[in-house]
């Protein structure tokens with residue numbers, strides 16, 4: 001097993017340099033055309049983050065004083081940045097971590113302008129699973145978790161916090177106490193033992209097992225914008241997890257697919273073929289699921 005994979009399995013995350021300076025500048029330029037840093041809101045209210053699975057509309061960016069979560073695939077006018085989702089270095093690291101035949105199942109951007117307080121409580125990415133169906137066996141070292149999530153910032157960031165090594169074991173009593181009885185989002189004032197900030201330079205990515213206990217967080221209003229590509233993949237050599245269903249397949253119409261680059265179109269066709277093979281998200285956390 002490679003050193004990188006070993007570290008990923010032990011800690012639940014790895015940090016890798018991905019983009020060159022030139023690519024960072026290119027990507028920033030594309031991003032600036034979609035999301036303006038000049039746009040300021042007069043809004044002084046405190047907002048909860050949008051429920052990520054719905055996603056925001058690009059045209060709403062910065063109208064409220066909060067972080068935004070944009071789904072880039074299935075949203076027209078985001079095509080100029082789609083090549084980020086098949087960046088060869090990203091794909092080769094994911095392949096090293098979980099295996100070949102990668103299917104993209106999340107391609108988003110986490111974005112905010114300066115001055116935002118962003119607080120998404122501690123959680124594992126099991127929000128799609130009803131709380132009473134979340135069993136400890138899902139967080140076992142014996143179970144292959146067929147999902148890698150990635151944050152690739154175009155501006156340095158320190159928004160993601162993780163509890164290293166928490167991805168393949170159940171909660172400790174201290175973590176249970178911090179969750180306060182829920183298996184979804186912990187209360188915002190939870191004091192999670194062992195939580196650390198993941199500090200990333202622009203162009204560096206964190207690849208994480210999203211069973212890891214993690215959160216998105218800033219204690220104070222941010223001083224710099226957030227422009228972070230956020231992606232998820234699984235390997236088609238094994239059945240997908242519940243994260244696979246994050247893309248809204250209904251929006252992948254023939255008309256939409258026709259407007260994509262040949263590579264992106266092929267990736268979406270592979271996504272749809274996999275969706276046909278595994279149509280039911282609710283099967284994916286059952287014990288009998290292969």
Ligand SMILES: O=C(O)CCC(=O)C(=O)O
Pocket residue numbers: 110120125151159160214215216217
């Ligand atoms: O980097 C972040 O803001 C956290 C994202 C997150 O918690 C998630 O996607 O589940």
